[in-house]
Amino acid sequence: MKHHNVLSLILAVCFFFNFPAIGFSDNFLVQPALDTQISWDVKPNGLLCVSYDLNHNGKADYFTVHFVVKSYLADELLVNLPQYYGSNPIFYVDYGSARYIYVASEMPLYYAADINEDGLWDLIYVDTMEDGVNGNEKLQRGSTGEPVAAIPNS
Numbered sequence: 001m002k003h004h005n006v007l008s009l010i011l012a013v014c015f016f017f018n019f020p021a022i023g024f025s026d027n028f029l030v031q032p033a034l035d036t037q038i039s040w041d042v043k044p045n046g047l048l049c050v051s052y053d054l055n056h057n058g059k060a061d062y063f064t065v066h067f068v069v070k071s072y073l074a075d076e077l078l079v080n081l082p083q084y085y086g087s088n089p090i091f092y093v094d095y096g097s098a099r100y101i102y103v104a105s106e107m108p109l110y111y112a113a114d115i116n117e118d119g120l121w122d123l124i125y126v127d128t129m130e131d132g133v134n135g136n137e138k139l140q141r142g143s144t145g146e147p148v149a150a151i152p153n154s
């Protein structure tokens with residue numbers, strides 16, 4: 001936690017003095033291919049979070065967060081699902097003969113970075129247009145302008 005506070009302070013100072021934040025700036029955002037994910041999870045707020053290891057050291061450092069468009073228990077074959085959902089990513093949990101299906105929004109709503117790979121997000125960008133990384137993503141900031149690494153409850 002102490003580490004996190006120090007990092008937040010550094011990021012706030014970088015923001016106020018317009019320094020590049022330790023290598024991370026608006027252009028750190030990338031759209032990793034979904035098949036390069038290392039794990040995924042549905043959070044208590046119902047959003048589906050996909051983890052990536054962009055620097056290939058075995059620890060998650062980058063995340064995309066999607067809406068869950070639909071979720072249900074099904075026994076149909078996974079190969080049949082793309083015909084219903086087009087390019088929406090599909091995640092599932094196997095329960096023997098059945099599986100629980102999560103259909104995610106095609107593009108993420110949030111992009112997050114865990115710069116020091118301590119399991120706590122350091123920067124979050126929101127892409128309200130959900131149109132992929134194209135420059136209209138906004139860094140989440142608190143009331144005093146400091147970066148805020150939490151997704152607001154909505």
Ligand SMILES: [Ca+2]
Nearest residue numbers: 053057059061
């Ligand atoms: Ca990593």
Ligand SMILES: [Ca+2]
Nearest residue numbers: 127131132134
């Ligand atoms: Ca965008």
